[in-house]
Amino acid sequence: MRLLTGVGVGPGDPELVTVKAVRVLREADVVFVPVLADGPEGPGRAEATVRAHVDGDTVRAVPFALSDRGGRSAERLDAWDEAARAVVSAFEEGASRIAFATIGDPNIYSTFSYLAQTVRTLMPSVDVATVPGITAMQDLASRSGTVLAEGREVLALFPMTAGLDAYEQALEAFDTVVAYKGGRFLPEMLRAVDKTGRTAETVFGAALGLPEEVVGPVADLAPETVDGAPYLSTVITTARRRERGGAL
Amino acid sequence: MRLLTGVGVGPGDPELVTVKAVRVLREADVVFVPVLADGPEGPGRAEATVRAHVDGDTVRAVPFALSDRGGRSAERLDAWDEAARAVVSAFEEGASRIAFATIGDPNIYSTFSYLAQTVRTLMPSVDVATVPGITAMQDLASRSGTVLAEGREVLALFPMTAGLDAYEQALEAFDTVVAYKGGRFLPEMLRAVDKTGRTAETVFGAALGLPEEVVGPVADLAPETVDGAPYLSTVITTARRRERGGAL
Numbered sequence: 214m215r216l217l218t219g220v221g222v223g224p225g226d227p228e229l230v231t232v233k234a235v236r237v238l239r240e241a242d243v244v245f246v247p248v249l250a251d252g253p254e255g256p257g258r259a260e261a262t263v264r265a266h267v268d269g270d271t272v273r274a275v276p277f278a279l280s281d282r283g284g285r286s287a288e289r290l291d292a293w294d295e296a297a298r299a300v301v302s303a304f305e306e307g308a309s310r311i312a313f314a315t316i317g318d319p320n321i322y323s324t325f326s327y328l329a330q331t332v333r334t335l336m337p338s339v340d341v342a343t344v345p346g347i348t349a350m351q352d353l354a355s356r357s358g359t360v361l362a363e364g365r366e367v368l369a370l371f372p373m374t375a376g377l378d379a380y381e382q383a384l385e386a387f388d389t390v391v392a393y394k395g396g397r398f399l400p401e402m403l404r405a406v407d408k409t410g411r412t413a414e415t416v417f418g419a420a421l422g423l424p425e426e427v428v429g430p431v432a433d434l435a436p437e438t439v440d441g442a443p444y445l446s447t448v449i450t451t452a453r454r455r456e457r458g459g460a461l
Numbered sequence: 462m463r464l465l466t467g468v469g470v471g472p473g474d475p476e477l478v479t480v481k482a483v484r485v486l487r488e489a490d491v492v493f494v495p496v497l498a499d500g501p502e503g504p505g506r507a508e509a510t511v512r513a514h515v516d517g518d519t520v521r522a523v524p525f526a527l528s529d530r531g532g533r534s535a536e537r538l539d540a541w542d543e544a545a546r547a548v549v550s551a552f553e554e555g556a557s558r559i560a561f562a563t564i565g566d567p568n569i570y571s572t573f574s575y576l577a578q579t580v581r582t583l584m585p586s587v588d589v590a591t592v593p594g595i596t597a598m599q600d601l602a603s604r605s606g607t608v609l610a611e612g613r614e615v616l617a618l619f620p621m622t623a624g625l626d627a628y629e630q631a632l633e634a635f636d637t638v639v640a641y642k643g644g645r646f647l648p649e650m651l652r653a654v655d656k657t658g659r660t661a662e663t664v665f666g667a668a669l670g671l672p673e674e675v676v677g678p679v680a681d682l683a684p685e686t687v688d689g690a691p692y693l694s695t696v697i698t699t700a701r702r703r704e705r706g707g708a709l
Binding site: 226231319320341352376 | 469471474475476477478479480481483484514566567568569570574575589590591592593594595599600602603606607608609610611612613614615616617618619620622623624627631635
């Protein structure tokens with residue numbers, strides 16, 4: 214048996230990983246954790262969460278590019294290929310169960326799906342499974358006291374790579390709009406939020422669960438935060454502000 | 462301190478609860494679990510997951526109505542009020558930390574937001590927090606080998622209480638459409654999926670993680686499953702079928 218499991222390790226807080234994820238990580242012969250080739254953002258969190266629950270020599274770092282930054286560039290394809298070859302080598306060296314840790318959920322805007330495709334192309338006998346993980350959207354909702362959706366409300370989950378025009382249209386049409394990976398577009402995003410009259414119902418989150426965490430209403434953001442927001446920023450706009458006595 | 466925490470306990474599999482949820486449930490003076498007034502669906506799962514991780518006398522069942530079935534009917538308002546009064550009584554009896562277990566995530570189509578509002582109306586000194594949980598959408602994606610979203614794809618999360626016409630429009634407009642709580646509308650939903658040419662990219666799930674679980678492509682569903690699907694059914698339509706060697 215050769216089983217590759219994409220394990221969602223949540224948004225960064227080592228406690229926001231499932232009991233099943235911990236078990237699968239501990240049972241794996243090898244645990245790969247992506248380490249970002251072009252900066253310290255994001256995937257470093259996967260390693261921190263893995264090391265909080267798995268001790269020992271099974272953990273191996275692989276260089277990896279963030280999903281969606283700049284499309285399927287040659288550099289990113291190279292990084293996926295390198296990671297896939299590392300997984301295949303580990304199977305060839307005798308591993309039967311390999312886990313690949315991903316921040317968030319392995320089926321939602323994760324690089325795991327690309328990796329799994331490449332591994333199966335190189336080694337078709339590999340079975341692929343996933344373990345779901347808590348997403349940044351859910352963590353930000355919890356930390357900001359925001360109800361994401363109630364009753365008949367429809368929620369749109371939106372990667373900013375889909376474009377600013379489409380984002381503004383989503384704000385016009387949807388009860389709840391969650392925008393991912395919007396860091397460098399944040400000034401333009403906040404103008405779209407303002408234009409559609411939804412500033413009071415919009416919260417921002419970055420570096421969730423880390424010492425440098427920023428969570429709060431977009432109306433309260435410092436200018437330097439708006440201009441320097443990290444790639445993995447999340448913006449949630451809800452149907453109306455629903456104060457719950459949360460952390461805001 | 463009086464703290465009420467809505468704890469997401471995931472979709473049914475007791476392992477799909479976070480490490481943080483387990484800690485908060487164990488540290489609580491009282492853990493309320495909703496027990497459905499009008500049938501065995503759904504909330505029974507919350508109790509099973511709680512009892513898998515918390516032993517002892519802190520667990521109390523409260524009758525509760527499923528969110529969204531029939532709107533804010535008088536009967537459902539009564540059930541929320543009764544649950545809220547039980548929480549307030551427990552605080553008055555000396556509890557300082559109360560957990561309320563909800564299936565899925567407490568900020569996504571959960572009855573917890575209504576409960577928390579009512580508790581704070583009755584007892585304004587109560588602080589409210591939430592712990593996120595794995596949603597049925599994520600569990601079904603994992604069990605069916607379905608990638609929910611990649612790259613620039615936009616995902617719409619859609620409660621069938623929003624209506625069949627709106628569902629068909631969503632299928633026309635979105636890369637990924639996830640429909641919740643569609644059980645009794647399933648025959649009409651499948652016609653809308655067929656009409657928009659997306660049958661091959663659509664999977665169905667019900668009773669996830671339970672012995673009676675049904676997971677698979679909608680094209681393979683037995684007629685009796687289509688006609689008798691439970692309320693808490695989930696239907697996922699993706700941009701294209703992405704075979705990953707999963708369970709399908």
